[in-house]
Amino acid sequence: xxxxxxxxxxxxxxxxxxxxxxMTDVLKHRGPDDEGHxxxxxxxxxxxxxxxxxxxxxxxxxxxxxxSMIITFNGEIYNYKELREELTKRGxxxxxxxxxxxxxxxxxxxxxxxxNRLRGMFAFVIWDxxxxxxxxxxxxxxxxxxxxxxxxxxxxxxxxxxxxxxxxRFRKELNEQALRPYLTFQYPALHETFFKGVFALPEGHCxxxxxxxxxxxxxxxxxxxxxxxSLDDLVDSIDSAVQDSVRVHxxxxxxxxxxxxxxxxxxxxxxLARPCHTYSIGFAEGGKDESEQADELAALLDLNNTSEVLDxxxxxxxFPQIQWYMDEPDSNPSCVPLFFLSELAARDLKVVLSGEGAxxxxxxxxxxxxxxxxxxxxxxxxLLGELPRPARYAIGRWAQGKNxxxxxxxxxxxxxxxxxxxGQAMVFDPEEADRLLTxxxxxxxxxxxxxxxxxxxxxxxxxxxxxxxxxxxxxxxxPGDILLKAxxxxxxxxxxxxxxxxxxxxxxxxxxxxxxxLITDENTKYAFRLAAGRHLPPAWSKRPKMGFPVPIxxxxxxxxxxxxxxxxxxxxxxxxxxxxxxLLKMVDDNxxxxxxxxxxxxxxxxxxxxxxxxFIHDGAKPDLMDMAA
Numbered sequence: 367x368x369x370x371x372x373x374x375x376x377x378x379x380x381x382x383x384x385x386x387x388x389m390t391d392v393l394k395h396r397g398p399d400d401e402g403h404x405x406x407x408x409x410x411x412x413x414x415x416x417x418x419x420x421x422x423x424x425x426x427x428x429x430x431x432x433x434s435m436i437i438t439f440n441g442e443i444y445n446y447k448e449l450r451e452e453l454t455k456r457g458x459x460x461x462x463x464x465x466x467x468x469x470x471x472x473x474x475x476x477x478x479x480x481x482n483r484l485r486g487m488f489a490f491v492i493w494d495x496x497x498x499x500x501x502x503x504x505x506x507x508x509x510x511x512x513x514x515x516x517x518x519x520x521x522x523x524x525x526x527x528x529x530x531x532x533x534x535r536f537r538k539e540l541n542e543q544a545l546r547p548y549l550t551f552q553y554p555a556l557h558e559t560f561f562k563g564v565f566a567l568p569e570g571h572c573x574x575x576x577x578x579x580x581x582x583x584x585x586x587x588x589x590x591x592x593x594x595x596s597l598d599d600l601v602d603s604i605d606s607a608v609q610d611s612v613r614v615h616x617x618x619x620x621x622x623x624x625x626x627x628x629x630x631x632x633x634x635x636x637x638l639a640r641p642c643h644t645y646s647i648g649f650a651e652g653g654k655d656e657s658e659q660a661d662e663l664a665a666l667l668d669l670n671n672t673s674e675v676l677d678x679x680x681x682x683x684x685f686p687q688i689q690w691y692m693d694e695p696d697s698n699p700s701c702v703p704l705f706f707l708s709e710l711a712a713r714d715l716k717v718v719l720s721g722e723g724a725x726x727x728x729x730x731x732x733x734x735x736x737x738x739x740x741x742x743x744x745x746x747x748x749l750l751g752e753l754p755r756p757a758r759y760a761i762g763r764w765a766q767g768k769n770x771x772x773x774x775x776x777x778x779x780x781x782x783x784x785x786x787x788x789g790q791a792m793v794f795d796p797e798e799a800d801r802l803l804t805x806x807x808x809x810x811x812x813x814x815x816x817x818x819x820x821x822x823x824x825x826x827x828x829x830x831x832x833x834x835x836x837x838x839x840x841x842x843x844x845p846g847d848i849l850l851k852a853x854x855x856x857x858x859x860x861x862x863x864x865x866x867x868x869x870x871x872x873x874x875x876x877x878x879x880x881x882x883x884l885i886t887d888e889n890t891k892y893a894f895r896l897a898a899g900r901h902l903p904p905a906w907s908k909r910p911k912m913g914f915p916v917p918i919x920x921x922x923x924x925x926x927x928x929x930x931x932x933x934x935x936x937x938x939x940x941x942x943x944x945x946x947x948x949l950l951k952m953v954d955d956n957x958x959x960x961x962x963x964x965x966x967x968x969x970x971x972x973x974x975x976x977x978x979x980x981f982i983h984d985g986a987k988p989d990l991m992d993m994a995a
Contacts, residue, residue, distance in 0.1 A: 723868025
């Protein structure tokens with residue numbers, strides 16, 4: 367796990383070197399163990415290393431034997447030994463024992479075709495000196511980030527945007543198109559980031575930059591279908607694939623630990639991995655301390671769990687730093703506990719396993735259609751779901767917007783996903799956002815335009831509405847929120863996060879799960895939970911999804927935290943974006959208990975703290991807030 371930065375332009379090598387060093391220095395948290403640079407008259411390639419595999423010999427950049435190609439790589443390739451063996455038989459000679467060199471030789475042998483041979487998480491770039499071509503790629507699911515920009519005749523790239531800001535040709539401007547959709551989605555929802563001209567390379571994509579021309583192409587996409595396995599065979603397949611994935615994700619030359627929450631996903635991983643150390647986090651406020659349940663499971667499984675309890679003072683004091691590490695605003699409350707959980711684990715280890723991915727692969731979200739506890743309504747919905755598609759759509763559209771009990775269940779399960787589902791977050795609806803925003807920030811892509819571009823790729827495929835929702839989350843919510851915060855919050859503490867439930871071979875199994883075994887009257891993620899139940903007590907395998915129970919509601923009704931948020935909402939720059947009077951009323955009414963607008967307040971607060979860090983204070987890493995008051 368490392369950090370990359372580099373650029374291609376016509377500046378002399380001696381001018382490139384100090385620029386490159388500043389770009390990699392700001393990424394030291396991603397790789398404190400070593401650094402490396404390659405610079406010539408065309409390219410500058412920089413690297414920060416967190417040593418995990420081939421501790422002595424894997425320093426980067428790595429050159430091919432004839433020095434015609436140079437690579438820098440961030441991530442882990444779990445099948446690198448098998449690929450190395452195959453490449454050796456084809457005549458390749460290796461000088462290191464690293465997975466990085468395997469990618470380089472694989473590119474020499476198969477070109478772009480190497481990408482679909484790689485099992486793992488990655489972002490890498492390869493410079494072909496003879497052709498003057500830069501080739502780069504991001505892994506199948508978007509586990510590792512990669513950003514790029516073209517400014518002033520320079521093509522630049524990096525693992526984090528803050529690195530790009532340090533290039534002298536970078537022009538920092540706010541992308542005014544990004545704010546409106548963010549208020550709905552709670553995360554950056556466009557390929558162009560909050561920084562104008564900076565783009566995130568999409569998951570499953572690669573690029574070439576040659577002779578001043580950038581070409582981007584997709585090399586992978588998931589393909590959901592309806593498999594024909596029996597439930598017993600399906601559970602066998604899931605459990606076998608999960609066991610194999612957990613095994614290969616533990617390959618390292620350092621100790622591998624695991625996060626442990628009260629949910630089924632991380633518990634399943636930890637139960638199979640049996641690491642020497644697991645880690646949990648909880649909150650003092652709110653009455654839902656996940657660390658207690660994690661400690662209980664650890665005792666049952668004979669695991670050595672380390673837990674810690676947070677309070678609001680620590681959360682608010684660190685929040686500007688959290689947004690600095692994130693690069694872009696993300697108001698998912700779980701960013702806060704994940705930041706501290708990572709710090710806790712990093713005291714002992716460099717690598718941890720976690721449970722991200724299972725909800726998207728195996729349908730773990732209640733927003734996929736579990737909107738009622740009434741068994742009668744669930745059975746009625748299932749029966750209606752057997753009607754021909756035109757009839758189902760008609761009923762779903764009729765129920766949309768109605769307020770009788772079961773209406774939401776009918777509309778979300780029977781109506782077209784393209785008309786009812788935008789993903790796992792709906793903070794402000796578009797009309798609310800427009801009322802709150804100043805006129806200059808109201809013109810941007812509509813949320814339905816954004817998700818529509820993803821749904822359009824499914825035209826002509828006979829998929830259930832549930833599988834359409836999974837597909838959307840795989841390309842919006844997961845890379846834009848879940849995986850991004852997982853990478854940024856762990857790397858803030860020089861900690862590598864591995865996600866064995868988000869694996870190409872496990873995905874092959876997940877793609878074919880029959881819809882009827884994804885969500886049932888009993889629970890979400892039904893078949894996956896049965897597989898997990900072979901290794902976990904029922905209280906864990908069947909527990910409904912909670913996520914990190916962050917006590918934002920309690921915080922925003924406590925005077926000192928409400929006062930802090932109010933002060934941010936009263937700042938002069940806030941008026942550039944929002945109707946301040948409406949914002950302050952929202953905070954006051956929420957504090958008084960007249961409304962429950964915690965998510966809306968937190969989303970605006972997050973953006974304003976991020977803006978303060980990157981535009982008012984020009985991207986300087988902030989100190990901890992003083993919470994003494």
